[in-house]
Amino acid sequence: MGVISELSQDGKKLTIKVKGRFDFGKHQEFREAYERNAQPASVVVDLKEATYLDSSALGMLLLLRDHVGGDDSEIRVVNTSSDVRKILAISNFDKLFDIS
Secondary structure (H helix, E strand, O other): EEEEEEEOOOOOOOEEEEEEEEEHHHHHHHHHHHHHOOOOEEEEEEEEEEEEEEEEEEEEEHHHHHHOOHHHOOOOOOOOOOHHHHHHHHOOOOOOOOEE
């Protein structure tokens, strides 16, 4: 499995872990990871094991943001490599997401 989701015991925090290439091939799995759970107060996208990120991954992050509340959403993108962080910064995603 390339995308694993884990809902906290209290149902308030959803963690989505992406493994391998974060590209269009993960679209269905990524979408199901957040749609099958009740809308949590916060979402963490863990990219520790992601080896690649492309423009479709950026689109998936935007769809996630819309799903959980748009401007009012609390989404953190964590464990990003320096290359991924650079892509997110160039795309101005650092203004939409909390990235570390």
